[in-house]
Amino acid sequence: MSKAIGKEGPVRALGAMSGTSLDGVDAAVLVTDGHDIIRFGEAAYRTYTAQERSVIAAGFGKWRGPEVHAAAEVVETAHVALLDPMERPDLIGFHGQTLAHAPRTQGTLQVGDGALLAERLGCPVVWDFRSADVELGGEGAPLAPFFHHACARYAGITEPVAFLNLGGVGNLTWVDPAIKRPEEDGALLAFDTGPANAPINDLMQARLGLPFDEEGALAARGVVEQGALELFLAEPYFARIPPKSLDRNDFAEMVALVNELSDADAAATLTAMCAAGVAEAMQHCPRMPSRVLVTGGGRHNPVLMQMLSVSLECAVAPVEDIGLDGDMLEAQAFAYLAVRVARRLPTSCPGTTGVRAAVGGGTVSMPS
Ligand SMILES: Nc1ncnc2c1ncn2[C@@H]1O[C@H](COP(=O)(O)OP(=O)(O)OP(=O)(O)O)[C@@H](O)[C@H]1O
Numbered sequence: 001m002s003k004a005i006g007k008e009g010p011v012r013a014l015g016a017m018s019g020t021s022l023d024g025v026d027a028a029v030l031v032t033d034g035h036d037i038i039r040f041g042e043a044a045y046r047t048y049t050a051q052e053r054s055v056i057a058a059g060f061g062k063w064r065g066p067e068v069h070a071a072a073e074v075v076e077t078a079h080v081a082l083l084d085p086m087e088r089p090d091l092i093g094f095h096g097q098t099l100a101h102a103p104r105t106q107g108t109l110q111v112g113d114g115a116l117l118a119e120r121l122g123c124p125v126v127w128d129f130r131s132a133d134v135e136l137g138g139e140g141a142p143l144a145p146f147f148h149h150a151c152a153r154y155a156g157i158t159e160p161v162a163f164l165n166l167g168g169v170g171n172l173t174w175v176d177p178a179i180k181r182p183e184e185d186g187a188l189l190a191f192d193t194g195p196a197n198a199p200i201n202d203l204m205q206a207r208l209g210l211p212f213d214e215e216g217a218l219a220a221r222g223v224v225e226q227g228a229l230e231l232f233l234a235e236p237y238f239a240r241i242p243p244k245s246l247d248r249n250d251f252a253e254m255v256a257l258v259n260e261l262s263d264a265d266a267a268a269t270l271t272a273m274c275a276a277g278v279a280e281a282m283q284h285c286p287r288m289p290s291r292v293l294v295t296g297g298g299r300h301n302p303v304l305m306q307m308l309s310v311s312l313e314c315a316v317a318p319v320e321d322i323g324l325d326g327d328m329l330e331a332q333a334f335a336y337l338a339v340r341v342a343r344r345l346p347t348s349c350p351g352t353t354g355v356r357a358a359v360g361g362g363t364v365s366m367p368s
């Protein structure tokens, strides 16, 4: 590890995330010692072009072959274009793009070569965050929970709270910030709640050629098809005891239940499915949190936020309420995790991924 990083003191890390909703790449600077958030820094975003999006989408669900290579190349090029103009950090945390995720059978695949990025950007890069956890029997996801724990402490929260990320897939982290180390028993429980924006985006793309349902405008005009919603909620995933995780398209058959509906009713029903998955998830929390703090793009959708407020038994608010940036939280999380990997601290534990024991994932690649 480079001298700049060492064993203690602040590190200026730059995290980069290409999420399952396939909107684009987020990048954000975080100064941290691997335990505490010291300060937040510069952030940037680059949207994928329709062409890039379709090349990546062609790789979804595939583990190898030309589509995977083509997707990797798009991901690498987009990251270099976004990160190169930014001030060089001490360390980059590069998540890459998940193409396939089946932790119990085939593993998990994030494309984009971190070693290549280290060369192109002339900076150490931490990547391949999920494999070590999967190899030790974990789900390999979600990984943001250790950062959520740091966020709760940063915000001075002392009671249990939940962070709800609404990206392509939804994930919930129940945090007890009174337990000081994230890997300690009882500090965290985390898992994926169900599909979130991905099916809505896919519907908008297929039917209207639009990337997403802006402000939930289409869903607002529709009626939720209760039969489809009930079939969706009968899926065994919801009763499964967490930790548990999902691939982007794991609920494809359920999502197809809206195929015969009008555009507006289909959008309303998919939005209701996301909210209903979260309501089911709340039943698994060790105690009802004081509030659910929502991060990720779904918090910009007022129809979805309203459905959550109605169906959850506690207050629902965007993470901005505690001074965080919900558009950059995941990128910041991978900056935080990169520093933890570099300092050989764990990044997941039995409560977050079901891994046998707390483990630090990640590969560090140095530029030559
Ligand atoms: N104004 C808006 N109205 C409705 N939906 C929105 C709005 N802004 C963003 N979204 C939704 O949020 C999505 C982006 O969310 P986000 O950036 O959290 O996804 P992601 O990075 O792919 O996340 P993950 O890795 O958690 O799946 C968009 O694709 C869109 O569906």
Ligand SMILES: CC(=O)N[C@H]1[C@@H]2OC[C@@H](O2)[C@@H](O)[C@@H]1O[C@H](C)C(=O)O
Binding pocket: 019, 020, 098, 101, 108, 140, 141, 142, 143, 144, 145, 165, 167, 168, 169, 170, 171, 192, 245, 246, 330
């Ligand atoms: C395998 C994978 O990439 N999972 C993503 C996905 O997107 C949301 C949800 O499913 C979560 O489990 C995870 O991302 C976030 C960043 C995480 O690891 O915390």
